[in-house]
Amino acid sequence: MPTGYYTHPEFLLHEMGPFHPECPERLQAIEDHLISHGMDGLLDRREASAATAEQIGRVHLPQYIASLAAASPASGYHPIDPDTLMNPHTLAAAAHAAGAAVAATDAVMAGEIENAFCCVRPPGHHAEPDRAMGFCFYNNVAIAARHALAAHGLERVAIVDFDVHHGNGTEAAFRGDAQVLMCSFFQHPFYPYSGTEHIAANMSNIPLPAYTNGLAVREVVETIWLPRLNEFKPQMLFISAGFDAHREDDLGQMGLVEQDYAWITAQLVDVARAHAKGRIVSCLEGGYNPSALSRSVCAHLKVLLER
Template sequence: MTTAFITHHDCGLHNMGPEHPESPIRLLAIQKVLQKTGLIEQLKQMESVHVTPEQIQLAHANLHQKRLEMKQPDEGVVYADEDTALCPDSLHAASLAAGSSILATNQVLSDKVDNAFCAVRPPGHHAEHNAAMGFCFYNNVAIGAMHALQQPNVNRVAVVDFDVHHCNGTVDIFKDKPEVLVCSTFQHPYYPERYCDIQRDNIVNCPIEAHTRASVFREQLEKYWLPAIQNHKPDIIFISAGFDAHHEDPMADLNLTEEDYRWATQLLMDAARTTCGGRIVSVLEGGYNPVSLAFSVQAHLEVMAGY
């Protein structure tokens, strides 16, 4: 099993201030744990590339990037919304984060690797077709999924999201594209309160109340995600891998552990083997306790790499 690990040093240049939870420390913690455990040496390490404007426009409005560029400051920070700030290097980092999903998709679809994980930031799943929000500028997974659909022999894709926050941006982009299945578990009621009750055949929303036991998360995946993936028969599966439903994460109130993420990854790996030859691209979303984030990513990657 060959797993690509795609990241870039410059993803750490995006900095919304010392008190902001979406911090460069997140990627440093992941790297430290993977190096200390030796797992990093078992992965195909790759450096991300920049996304092109044309690739951004696969998922976003034509002027979305231009509007963000006009807001980016020469110094300090400027807020795109109440949670999402741009510093001088933010769009440089965001371009690399989105480009990682393009690189990962190309690597997986060309059979150069079995699957891929993108350890990048800023995250992307809240970025809607025409709006940046929730720490997100470009929807990294949506851009990768749309790029996949441009390739020969890719007719259907699935995007699954186990971040604690609902993937409103991904749903907004794909709500009227039946070739894309979107499955999401999320704490509810909770941010962002957008599209969480939308009714579409290709959207599988699984809201979970705060403080619910972790077994409910597993039940949701088995009862709703798995049949939907099997019926959809995607040619590749994308994972929006947010680890902020961990019980130690300060941003929410669900009760998952590393073992729940390990279990979920195995479930998705098994589904991918039976539907799309094991093709998976996973992209980091949330996770704001650096320690629990790093060990959750380790569990995720151990399953992806076959350990």
């Protein structure tokens, strides 16, 4: 079966001002790399639709959803925090980003595709049930995982987050939920300065110091993540695919390269094949060096396509 690739023109309309690292050019760099390396035609391209209020509301509180709608500007920018701003297209882009993850979940569950990559923005893993932060508004992966449980009747899903920053929003959405196992590594101490205290039993949080390289990360995956995942036996895997732990990315100080992302992806594909009928939905999170991001995404996609 093919790998689904979800995107939408709305993602290019959301922007947060000149020189902001979370910019439309990120997706354009990925698209250019796919074309130049002959991968574009191998993917089952699908256009995302907007997530419904019910789907978003499985993760985010009604008052928060209403506050975002009220804050959406008719022109210019509305700052949520110094780094997270809304323009007139932000809400539509965020709804389509969450919708891409939901649609990918539906297609994978229906057997139309074995796995999917959602090339979306804004990212989602910092968005808490009642708070936007860290460039994030709706938590795409959390919404999709909750949809898999609620709409498709799955009993166990796993979320793997390899962004350089801790996915505080995803942890907040699922802390203590026995149906969800979350595995992550992240640079620490580092924004958002979370993930190391009061850890729930269903969270496998691995804080790593700056300049940790790929070999050390692979050891974490082999010795900590994989035993937890295989014991949990998830019926579907969701990936918060942030590529800002790459050694060329200035927003983090870790030392991964694209071969490390390919290796991690291969391990997750093996887990999915063993327990989840190969079912994986991966959603783009961070990654702010256009060259490193595009190379890493393509390495990630190549494994999803070939495994």
